[in-house]
Amino acid sequence: MTSFVPLTTVFPGLVWLMAALALVQGLRRAALWRVGASAPVAWLDGLAKLPRRYLVDVHHVVARDAYASRMHAVVAGGLLAASILTALAILPPLADFRPYWFLVALAFGVTAIGSLFVGARRYPQKQKRLSAGRFQVLPFLLVAYAVGGTITALVLALGGGGLLGSVALALAAAGGLGLAFEVRHGPMRHAAAGALHLVAHPRPGRFEGRPDTALQPLDLDAPRLGSEMPADFTWNRLLSYDACVSCGRCETACPAFAAGQPLNPKKLIQDLVAGLSPAEPAYAGNPYPGGRAAEGARGALARLIGPDARIHPDTLWSCTTCRACVEECPMMIEHVDAVVSLRRHETLERGALPEKAVVPVTELRQSGDPGGRPLASRTDFAAGLDLPGIADREPVDVLLWLGEGAYDLRYGRSLRALIRLLREAGVDFAVLGVEERDTGDLARRLGDEATFQALARENIATLGQYRFKRIVTADPHALHALRNEYPAFGGHYTVTHHTALLLELIRAGKLNPGRLPDLSVTYHDPCYLARYNGETEAPPRGARRDRRHPPRDDPVRAPGDVLRRRRRRAGERRAGRAPHPRHPHGSGRRDRGRDRRRRLPLLHGDAGGRDRPQGRDPRRGRTPAPGGGGGPMSRPRRDPRAERAASLVAGEGPRPRYDRTRRATASGRPRRDPRAEREAQRIGGLARARYDLSQIGRSVGEAVTAATRAAPVAEAPKTIIVETPAFLVAVVPDAPGGRLSGHDRQVIGAARALAGREGAVAVIVEGECEGAGCSRRRPDAPARARGGLRPGGPRRPHRGRARRRRGASRPVPGIPRWRRSRPSRRGGPERGAVHQCRSGGRQGAGPPGPGPPGRAEPRPAPPRHRGAGRGRRLCGPAAGGARPAL
Ligand code: SF4
Ligand code: SF4
Structure with a gap:
């Protein structure tokens, strides 16, 4: 063929x-x-x-x-x-x-x-x-x-x-x-x-087995700072974005995406790709959470960031720089570098920091601490520990860099424990104390390279004054900055995380970690320790003493153990015998109904909690009453299942049928009757409802009910005779029928206190009080005073306030309207004023007035209370005609 x-x-x-x-x-x-x-x-x-x-x-x-x-x-x-x-x-x-x-x-x-x-x-x-x-x-x-x-x-x-x-x-x-x-x-x-x-990878160190994670230093004298458009990126970065295969692994790993923040690292990279060329086909993956659909201009010179540009500023600021996307990307694309480069432009060129970041960055610039806290108080957490300062002790083996967390209560406790361990192991260490500033890592992540470089230079100058072998810190951000970012500015140090130092001390036999009982410990690798610095072994090793890893003679296992275990676990995961660390519930669809059923609490027959242990009830936050916390079961409770079964109509047919008229009543288990219990606790014979809570827990039959309870016998009033009171304090309750309001009680209390101190008698006047010292009438407000004194008459304080407001707005000759101070609603112009009583006594309790007659020295200020400021209640001395009633 x-x-x-x-x-x-x-x-x-x-x-x-x-x-x-x-x-x-x-x-x-x-x-x-x-x-x-x-x-x-x-x-x-x-x-x-x-x-x-x-x-x-x-x-x-x-x-x-x-x-x-x-x-x-x-x-x-x-x-x-x-x-x-x-x-x-x-x-x-x-x-x-x-x-x-x-x-x-x-x-x-x-x-x-x-x-x-x-x-x-x-x-x-x-x-x-x-x-x-x-x-x-x-x-x-x-x-x-x-x-x-x-x-x-x-x-x-x-x-x-x-x-x-x-x-x-x-x-x-x-x-x-x-x-x-x-x-x-x-x-x-x-x-x-x-x-x-x-x-042409921009970080070739990644292929050489070292964590090449430091950001590139920015030339602050460059004509343009950061990246505003595609042309501002280096050519090999543009090339790297084109390598994206849209696999979505970065999207799956991104915590911001998972949390619903408007950030999707895959879309971010694809926006950078599409921004370069108008001919790029439309993006066909998952959008930014929130569904923003703006396209923006395209081209090498088109702005990338903006509310109407391809990338919204919120997307930029949603990134935590955790590097999870970078770790997961099979094309080795550097998302974080792109984010920081765009942020640098926003921060340094446009000053467009997010609102929450303004204060920390400003404080960093001004005081060297993002919280604006005094540098000297960084060591407050170590009160009583006699923390050695490096200025008094150098040279030392270890310079302990405390970091920002030293201001935090919980972190401070960890630092105290670390200091005790260092002392126990005999480590020669000291701290910088007041000379320690923030490393500036926060400013650098936010794109404020200028602040970071200033802080880095200051810290490097400080560290250059002292002799130490290495820096140890518990702060992963400080560790990263000191170890990886400072070398570009001339600061080369050996920096160790405190867990690595503790592991070293354990291996050297200087610390005995002891044995933890059967504990399951969940450890969360800090991003800046694990991803940025590859430190994943030391932290869990010190704490690994659980059932699956029983202690051996050697307190710390050989390094190969970890690798072997990882390989074994990977095999188990593939075989489905161990959960995947990021998908502990499996990759399939979850049975959420089953999860909910599992979370339901166990129900017991006795919902009143007869079997509940004595002591504080954790669910209610109060101590249960004698007898088990709840009352006895006194009323039958409904049992819907039993009722439903009883109303089922027997017969054929595919669907069950029910006869609603057959519903059984009072079926099922008994239940408490809180209303009946409450009624049994009520004390009879009183106008106001009062309850005897000692009855809680008694059955209805046992309880001393309202009918059987004897009304309490009122005690005879105690009479005290004061022969020659210095003066009288008359208190005039103006509620109808002589009833006392809460305010009246306050006034009476104040009067008693004043009278007791001054050797006087306080009297409560019922009805009209027209005697000496009883008048509340003010020359300028007769109507208000009369209305207030009429027994049972309406209280019209609002009229007074309205009058005060009217008075304040009345023109006063010689004073321009805008210069007159506006009276406050509560006090008004007469707040604290002392008004003349009819008898020539003084009324009011604002500033301390002159003492009672016959006393030369000024009297102490009377107690302040709501009524006192109004100048309405306390008068003296009083004439007769009132009933002493202390
Ligand atoms: S670095 Fe930013 S984009 Fe990448 S996974 Fe973390 S939060 Fe998401
Ligand atoms: S992981 Fe890398 S290749 Fe995959 S979508 Fe994200 S950026 Fe693109």
Whole structure:
């Protein structure tokens, strides 16, 4: 059978054509990266290390998702091998060598299997974190290229051709050219940009096994600070954003996204990608939580941040810089660097800090502490511990950097414990004391590089004055700044976390950690300790004394133990025998109904709590009454299930039927009757309801009920005769019927106190009080005074206030209206004034008035109370006609 086209030539030619198309598309995209700022790149070193970076470092991250790792290995490996082998067939000896085409067919076959894996993630149901859009076409392109290539290679291997070969070749061409075309804007861009990104990575230290996490120092004299538009990023950063494969792993790991903050790291990177080119297809992944749909302008010089730009400022400030996204990203993209760079522009160029950050940053600039607290009070937590200062003790082995937490109560307790442990282990340590400022890490994260650099230089100058071997701190942010950020400014120190030092002391036998009983300890790695500094072993090791890890002779296990355990746990997790640390409930749908049922409290037959232990009732916050806290079961309670069963109509039919008229009453278990109990506690014979709470717990029959209780016998009033009172204090309750309001009681109390001190008698006057010392009438307010004195008459204090207000607004000759002070609503112009009583005595209890007649020295100020300020109640001396009633 003859072939319509010479397959041995066209097939390899197709692959070369694909490569050429991919190159053109790649170059068109790369032209956009050139708008970025220049960046130093070690090209030769990067190219030499590319295979290792790809096969080891990238796949180390990819392998955290086992499915994605296998899928990628099969499809990418097969695609690369098949394409290279086919391209080499352009050489005549290979083109005619049939076993060679079997090998090519095998490579395409592997690619086809991998393509099915790719399709299985998107069809019939796409995984939620993956983006749709052009990524949905990728499986079809792969399948077409792989299947077409397999059939073509098999045809060539078998020496055939004809229609089948041509159709297969056409299929392979459609798929292959489609894949090549997608290099510019589609999913295949990640392959080209990803490889280049690994060569020109802005943080090559990440591939050398050290945590390369320090931010780049900013030149504060540069014409533009931070990044406002795509052109402000360096070109290799723009390249790195193009490497994003929209896998959504950063989105899943981001705590801000999980908490519903308007931040999605995948969308953030895709916004940076789309901001570079107006031709970029629309984003088809999960949006920022909150569903903001603004697109904003695109282009190398278009503003990226703004309420109407691609990235809202809230998105920027929602990031906690935890680096979870960076750790998870299989393309090794640096999200945090992008966020901080954009923040630097917002903070330094536009002064657009979020409201909550203004005060801490201002305080940092002015006082060296974000809370504005005195630096000297940083050591207050160590009261009584005689904390050594380095100025008196240098040189020391350990400089203990206290950090911001020293102002915090709980953190201060940890520091006290640490100081005791250091003393017990005989560590030679000291603190900076008042010379310790904040490291400035907070300012740097917020983009205020100027404040950070100022603080860093001050701290480095301070540290340069003293001799110490290393710095130990319990503050992960301080540790990160001192260890990783300060070297760029000339501060090179050995910085250790306190847990690592404690572990060292335990290993050296200077500390005995003791044994914890069966305890389960949950430990949360601080981001700035674990992700930024790779310290994950020391903190849990010191505390690991639980049942699954019984203590051994060696207090701390060998380092290999941890690795072995991690591997074992990973196997267990894969086998479903251990929970995944981030998905403890499994990745499947949770049975929320089951969870709710589990959370329901256990119900006991005796809801009144007869079996409840004596003592304080934790649920009610009060001590239960004698007899078990609740009253006895005195009333039958309803049992809905029993009632329902009783009303079921027996008969056929698929659905049960109920007769509502058959509802049983008083069925089920007995229950308390709080109303009856309350009634039993009531004390009879009194107008106001009073209750004898000692009756709680007695049954209704036992309780001393209102009927059986004898009315309390009123005590005879005690009479005291004062022969010659110095004067009388008349108190005139003006409520109808002589009843006392709360205010009246206060006035009477004040009168008694005053009378007792001054050797007088206080009298309560019922009805009219027209005698000497009883008048409340003021020359300027006769109507108000009369109304107040009329027995049973209405109290109209509001009239007085209204009058005062009217009086205040009346024009006063010689004083402009705006100069007159407005009277307060409570006191008014007469607040504290002393008014003349009719008898010539004085009325009012504002400022201390002159003493009673016959007393030369000023009397002490009378007690202040609500009524006193109004000048209405206390008068003296009084004439007769009133009944002494102390
Ligand atoms: S660094 Fe920011 S974007 Fe990344 S995971 Fe943390 S909060 Fe999310
Ligand atoms: S930034 Fe990285 S982790 Fe996030 S979607 Fe892109 S490739 Fe995946």
